[in-house]
Amino acid sequence: MKLMRVGDRGAERPAMLDGAGRIRDLSDIVDDIAGDVLGKAGLDRLRSVDPAGLPEIAADTRIGPCVARTGKMVCIGLNYSDHAAETGAEVPREPILFMKATSAICGPNDTVLIPRNSAKTDWEVELGVVIGTRAAYVDEDAAMDHVAGYCIVNDVSERAFQTERGGQWTKGKSADTFGPVGPWLVTRDEVADPQALALWLDVDGQRMQDGTTATMVFGVRHLVHYVSQFMTLEPGDILSTGTPPGVGMGKNPPVYLRAGQTMRLGVEGLGEQRQTVGQA
Template structure:
């Protein structure tokens, strides 16, 4: 299944894509794509619904983040061997974890606002893992039982705030609009191998990132297990798993986002995102 949320920000409705790619309304069945809806039992109930029985949503409504009421977004740093090399950094001996504030999460095609004082706003296309079953001290052998599905996350980052301003990375990761998520969540049963997905990102039509989840240092199974040793994971939490090479910081010379640009990114089988960069007060 491909599950999504549509409508004005803060008032999104639950939806499902049918086999022809038409948006169908799920409002008569669930209140949102969140929480218990993402558990194995919740997804099983949705899978029993005939999409043809659902109302077609006409027009082209705004698409929101594919999961609502996200409790936390846990991000993984330097998790692609080729990206670590690009950054001139060693592969970490354990996953590097940081958080992105949930207030940064937005729709996949919403505008990205360049923060005040920013000179180094950057892009990172990433595979997002959506948790569907509570996870605490999970063994790797059982980790995939806790995955509801996958989505695209653009881990937008302000590198000066992240690296040059002292403290934790979260300062450069959490500006409003710095977490485009979606367009939809593809349930785990439709992703044969999350470690074999092509991924890409373009700015103004120039392809900067062209990689694959195959070069992850720590894969989906390991990340779910590892993170669950330090905190419980709840249905609707998202793990953003790191980015392949081609970020702006890694260009020679570095290239950063400015107002009036267009970003497009995608992951095989998970759809595409398109954003426009605007001034903070636009």
């Protein structure tokens, strides 16, 4: 299934995409794409619904973040060997964890705002993992049982805030609009292998990132297991699993976003995002 949320910011309705690509309203079935809806019983209930019997929503309706009530967004740093190489960093021996404030989360096609005093706002296409059931100290062989599905994340980053202003990476990752999520939550059964997905990002039509999840240092299964050793993952939490090479700071010389530019990005089977860049 492809689950989504549509409508004005803060007033999104739950929806699904039918086989013909039409948006169908789930408001009479569930209150939102969140909580117990993301567990096995909740998803099985949605699978039993005939989309043809649901009201159709206009295709030009705004798309919001594909999951609601996200309690935390945990990101993985330097998780692609080729991205670590372009930044001059060593491949980590354990996953590097940092947090992106949930206030950064926005719709997949919402305007991304360069924060005030920013000079180095950058892009990062990533595979997002949406947690479906509570995960604490899970074994690696059981980790995927806790995954509801996958989505696209643009882990927008301000590199000067991230690396030149002291402290941890979070301040460079958490500006408003720095977390476009969606357009869809694609349920786990529709993704045969999360370690075999192409992902890409263009800026103003120029291909900047063109990679594959096959070059992840730590795969999805290990990440769910690993993160659950340090914190409990709850339904709706998102793991953003790292980015392939081609980010702006890895260019020679570095290239960063400017107001008026457009980003397009996608992950195989998970749709596309498109964001215009504005100024806060």
